[in-house]
Amino acid sequence: MISPLVFDTLFTLLLTIQVIATLMLSIYALHEGALLLIYWRKTRRTPPSPQPNDQYPWPAVTIQLPLYNERYVAERVIAAACAQHYPLDRLQIQVLDDSTDVTRTLARDAVRAAQARGVNISHITRPTRAGYKAGALANGLHSASGDFIAIFDADFVPAPDFLQKVLPHFGVESRELKVESSQKSVVSSQIKSTNQPINQSTCHPLTLSPPHPVTPSSPKIGFVQTRWAYLNREQDAVTRAQALMLDMHFVIEQPARSAMGLLMNFNGSGGVWRRECIEDAGGWQGDTLTEDLDLSYRAGIRGWQGRYLADVAAPSELPASLLAFKRQQARWARGTAQCIRKLIPQLLRSPVSPIRKLAGALHISGYVIHLFIMMLVLVGPVVALLRNSSLVAHPITLPAWFGLTNLVGALPLLLMCVAHQAQGRRWRDLVRTLPTAVMCGIGLSFSDAAAFLAGWVAPHGGEFVRTPKSGNGDHVSRKQPLSPSADYVFTSDWTSKAELGLAFYSFGACLWLLWLGDGVAALPSLLYAIGFGGLAFGTGQFAHTPAPAHQV
Numbered sequence: 001m002i003s004p005l006v007f008d009t010l011f012t013l014l015l016t017i018q019v020i021a022t023l024m025l026s027i028y029a030l031h032e033g034a035l036l037l038i039y040w041r042k043t044r045r046t047p048p049s050p051q052p053n054d055q056y057p058w059p060a061v062t063i064q065l066p067l068y069n070e071r072y073v074a075e076r077v078i079a080a081a082c083a084q085h086y087p088l089d090r091l092q093i094q095v096l097d098d099s100t101d102v103t104r105t106l107a108r109d110a111v112r113a114a115q116a117r118g119v120n121i122s123h124i125t126r127p128t129r130a131g132y133k134a135g136a137l138a139n140g141l142h143s144a145s146g147d148f149i150a151i152f153d154a155d156f157v158p159a160p161d162f163l164q165k166v167l168p169h170f171g172v173e174s175r176e177l178k179v180e181s182s183q184k185s186v187v188s189s190q191i192k193s194t195n196q197p198i199n200q201s202t203c204h205p206l207t208l209s210p211p212h213p214v215t216p217s218s219p220k221i222g223f224v225q226t227r228w229a230y231l232n233r234e235q236d237a238v239t240r241a242q243a244l245m246l247d248m249h250f251v252i253e254q255p256a257r258s259a260m261g262l263l264m265n266f267n268g269s270g271g272v273w274r275r276e277c278i279e280d281a282g283g284w285q286g287d288t289l290t291e292d293l294d295l296s297y298r299a300g301i302r303g304w305q306g307r308y309l310a311d312v313a314a315p316s317e318l319p320a321s322l323l324a325f326k327r328q329q330a331r332w333a334r335g336t337a338q339c340i341r342k343l344i345p346q347l348l349r350s351p352v353s354p355i356r357k358l359a360g361a362l363h364i365s366g367y368v369i370h371l372f373i374m375m376l377v378l379v380g381p382v383v384a385l386l387r388n389s390s391l392v393a394h395p396i397t398l399p400a401w402f403g404l405t406n407l408v409g410a411l412p413l414l415l416m417c418v419a420h421q422a423q424g425r426r427w428r429d430l431v432r433t434l435p436t437a438v439m440c441g442i443g444l445s446f447s448d449a450a451a452f453l454a455g456w457v458a459p460h461g462g463e464f465v466r467t468p469k470s471g472n473g474d475h476v477s478r479k480q481p482l483s484p485s486a487d488y489v490f491t492s493d494w495t496s497k498a499e500l501g502l503a504f505y506s507f508g509a510c511l512w513l514l515w516l517g518d519g520v521a522a523l524p525s526l527l528y529a530i531g532f533g534g535l536a537f538g539t540g541q542f543a544h545t546p547a548p549a550h551q552v
Helices: 004-042 074-082 103-116 132-141 162-170 181-192 237-260 275-280 291-301 322-349 354-364 366-387 400-408 411-422 427-443 445-457 494-515 519-542
Strands: 061-067 091-097 121-125 148-151 221-230 271-274 305-316
Touching: 004 237, 004 354, 004 366, 004 400, 004 411, 061 074, 061 132, 074 091, 074 103, 074 121, 091 103, 091 132, 103 121, 132 291, 148 162, 148 275, 162 221, 162 271, 162 305, 221 237, 221 291, 237 305, 237 322, 237 411, 237 427, 271 275, 275 291, 291 305, 291 322, 291 354, 322 354, 322 366, 322 445, 322 519, 354 366, 366 445, 366 494, 366 519, 411 427, 427 445, 427 519, 445 494, 494 519
Parallel strands: 061 091, 061 148, 091 121, 221 305
Antiparallel strands: 148 271, 221 271
């Protein structure tokens, strides 16, 4: 017979793990709350526009378009880049194509057609995919002529005036470039119709007024990031949930960090870098799967600042399936762990102020919360069952104030609500979307935690598995969204089976606790069961779809 002391010791150990996980989650939630307060106090005022100066012309800009097997969107992003309202003698476009399928042919033909119309655009390929996206960007930089480097992933559709709106925030300022009204209407209408590739005829040289004066550039602004908008936000419940979750970052967190001068990250696309900053920070490096976060923090440690423009939207496409979203999040989680190993020691040794170090450390380690969530998922039900049983002779009672951690833990939900309201969206849309977002947030915890641990154990390397795009756009333009072909679809892996097992474990614990009469303790287990079960069934629909060789 097992001694009661054994159960008391086990209960104490598991309760300690639960308390530590809860307190750590509260710290990260309070960090979110602090960013929300900064957002309310600092970002609701419109910043003054940069003032013009007659001494400086428009700078040379290179637009980089990294591609890898993006047959559905490659032509669209190339056409959108060609449609920029910018002096042609100061604009260079690089199509950095690592594709191994028909995308390479499509991109090559689109580039040749644009070149025939006088656009300074090149199609750059490599024999290997070394370094993945970081390697492609670094390779393109060798032949880039611009002092500023704009980056757009394949699914982005930058508006024609994107560069005009962004460059002034480096210190570049000009009156609006003049475009013939007939040409402007054609370009705008075709870019809005984002479900089909933009007609290549819009890539012709636009009629611009002569370059206008600009102001001196600030040497401290290393990059400018714009807010991501979503072409297929209303496609289904999954895309609405993704958008709601990402809005926390793009509507609240990034504006707050920028307003306070905190370390912030470039989001990989929809922004512009100062070339000098890239080179000073050590350039693009492929030893992590989040090359954007890596370079951003290396630049911040070197004294460069990032600036965020919440009022400039960069239209993009959300992953069309729950499984694609899950793989994307896992890649970000693994890359974040790699960046922690690489950058936290540099950050702590840097001359950055203590407050910025603390905020930066919490930011860069954000995905660690999934490890603590998994601790609660696994330990919480056992603690509750032991507490309700007669096996533990002297159960420990937590102080009343500890219950406040549940309120603190709800702060991320408050950020979602504020971000939703700040965009003028309807509350009924929030009510119908929030449950799916919560389910995804819980359900993704296991795969994100596993990916985070993999990145921590193996701080270098790993495959950069790109998120497939289907070319879906605004639901108003297309009632039936496009579906990617089989070779652009992921297959479910072992994590889906583990999530299903966690769903049964949590649901069983919920029923047992209800049978014991502890409905309060049963509620978290019910939420875990719904989250893991919903994700397991939502991603299992592709379990029998064969994966192509280049996706394995």
